[in-house]
Amino acid sequence: MITALRGMKDILPPQNQKFEYFLKHTSKIVKKYGFEFIETPLLEETALFKRSVGESSDIVGKEMYQFLDKGGNDVCLRPEGTAGVVRAFVEKKLDRIGGINRFFYYGPMFRYERPQKGRFRQFHQFGVESFGIQSHFEDANIILMTKEILDFFGINYTLKLNSLGCPTCMTPYRKTLIDFLDSVHNTLCEDCHRRKETNPIRVFDCKNEHCQTALKPAPRLNQHLCQSCDTHFSALRDILDDQKIAYELDPNLVRGLDYYNQTAFEFISGDLGAQNAVAGGGRYDKLVSFLNGKETPAIGFAIGIERLMEMIEVPQTSREGYYFGALCPQAIDTVFKVATKQRQSDKVTLSYEKKSLKAHLKAADRSNARYCAVIGEDELANQTIWIKDLEEKTEYTAPLD
RNA sequence: GUGAGAUUAGCUCAGCUGGUUAGAGCACUGGUUUGUGGUGCCGGGGGUCGCGGGUUCGAAUCCCGUAUCUCACCCCA
Numbered sequence: 001m002i003t004a005l006r007g008m009k010d011i012l013p014p015q016n017q018k019f020e021y022f023l024k025h026t027s028k029i030v031k032k033y034g035f036e037f038i039e040t041p042l043l044e045e046t047a048l049f050k051r052s053v054g055e056s057s058d059i060v061g062k063e064m065y066q067f068l069d070k071g072g073n074d075v076c077l078r079p080e081g082t083a084g085v086v087r088a089f090v091e092k093k094l095d096r097i098g099g100i101n102r103f104f105y106y107g108p109m110f111r112y113e114r115p116q117k118g119r120f121r122q123f124h125q126f127g128v129e130s131f132g133i134q135s136h137f138e139d140a141n142i143i144l145m146t147k148e149i150l151d152f153f154g155i156n157y158t159l160k161l162n163s164l165g166c167p168t169c170m171t172p173y174r175k176t177l178i179d180f181l182d183s184v185h186n187t188l189c190e191d192c193h194r195r196k197e198t199n200p201i202r203v204f205d206c207k208n209e210h211c212q213t214a215l216k217p218a219p220r221l222n223q224h225l226c227q228s229c230d231t232h233f234s235a236l237r238d239i240l241d242d243q244k245i246a247y248e249l250d251p252n253l254v255r256g257l258d259y260y261n262q263t264a265f266e267f268i269s270g271d272l273g274a275q276n277a278v279a280g281g282g283r284y285d286k287l288v289s290f291l292n293g294k295e296t297p298a299i300g301f302a303i304g305i306e307r308l309m310e311m312i313e314v315p316q317t318s319r320e321g322y323y324f325g326a327l328c329p330q331a332i333d334t335v336f337k338v339a340t341k342q343r344q345s346d347k348v349t350l351s352y353e354k355k356s357l358k359a360h361l362k363a364a365d366r367s368n369a370r371y372c373a374v375i376g377e378d379e380l381a382n383q384t385i386w387i388k389d390l391e392e393k394t395e396y397t398a399p400l401d
Numbered sequence: 402g403u404g405a406g407a408u409u410a411g412c413u414c415a416g417c418u419g420g421u422u423a424g425a426g427c428a429c430u431g432g433u434u435u436g437u438g439g440u441g442c443c444g445g446g447g448g449u450c451g452c453g454g455g456u457u458c459g460a461a462u463c464c465c466g467u468a469u470c471u472c473a474c475c476c477c478a
Contacts, residue, residue, distance in 0.1 A: 113476075119477075279478070
């Protein structure tokens with residue numbers, strides 16, 4: 001038997017209903033905020049992700065599905081959605097046109113990781129990207145929108161918020177932090193030594209007690225924000241406070257992708273196990289120019305669809321449409337004709353086999369049809385059809401027409 | 402990449418210290434005094450016991466390897 005590759009899942013009933021339900025309502029919500037659908041390729045040049053997500057990130061460093069195609073191009077299955085959208089944005093010269101562009105997308109992403117609860121090698125994200133607005137109002141808007149989506153599906157979550165600063169404040173801070181880490185080098189664990197090289201702020205997440213103790217006097221990012229980042233961040237918090245949005249300031253919240261700056265946020269849920277981030281995003285004002293576009297402020301987020309689906313309950317669908325069946329072989333042709341006609345206006349399930357009335361009723365019940373309509377010898381003789389309303393439990397005979 | 406647990410029917414699982422034709426519940430399917438579902442009763446189909454080696458007279462059961470799943474580290478949506 002050939003099985004799906006490790007960490008790759010099929011989406012079959014009843015999960016498929018959740019998927020469609022999620023997509024339908026989430027698309028509807030983001031459209032209210034002015035976002036338009038965009039589709040970008042699953043396969044992109046490897047250089048795109050190296051330059052956007054960053055070579056120091058785990059995603060690019062060790063999780064990419066990377067290979068040479070038959071033309072010898074170095075390509076990757078996309079590990080995330082933002083890079084492709086920004087590439088398209090620049091390629092179509094929307095940066096030159098200027099103005100505001102808002103896009104949403106959804107689809108599979110690929111990361112070669114060890115599968116775990118809420119973590120797959122092929123998984124789906126729903127994301128949005130907003131280009132052209134530097135204002136903290138857009139940050140607030142994006143957060144409000146994410147909240148609206150999660151609230152719609154009745155998800156329990158905590159919103160974590162942080163500001164990652166900008167090159168002006170982050171570069172010197174990074175140096176200050178690394179200097180500090182060097183000063184306590186011997187007390188830090190191996191993981192922290194590695195973090196110091198790749199993503200120094202990560203050391204604050206270390207679970208090792210010795211490290212935590214050693215890090216107590218470490219310089220914190222939130223005390224080193226420059227004037228403009230600090231203003232931006234506090235203005236955003238004022239809006240959230242005003243809107244009565246609960247959030248936790250988490251100075252250790254770091255987006256693992258290199259392109260983020262200033263506002264970073266994450267919606268986490270306790271119902272998801274270790275992979276508890278259900279949605280995350282932030283501002284990336286430099287990315288467009290990194291990809292050779294004209295500098296354009298931008299902010300976006302992505303939702304992990306599988307993670308969200310873990311927590312979604314699809315409202316029960318009521319009985320709908322007709323089930324048609326024949327009680328004797330001679331009636332099958334007639335049933336087929338009647339059912340085909342009915343299908344012009346209603347959902348119709350059709351049995352191609354002669355079965356007992358009991359069997360048909362059972363099948364109709366299972367198919368969640370509202371009406372069970374059958375034709376037997378009597379009906380055939382009288383040119384009628386017997387119909388039972390499975391909800392009202394009433395039955396009647398109608399003429400065939 | 403590291404660690405722990407798991408793998409027996411479509412699903413959830415039982416199968417004691419190795420011993421004859423591997424079981425249950427649910428699901429599926431058929432029947433049940435004449436053509437009545439979701440809720441009775443009886444029957445039926447369906448398993449190379451993840452895969453490959455080994456120990457043994459004999460392995461679902463013990464040993465080794467391997468794959469996959471699950472959870473955690475790590476990382477992130």
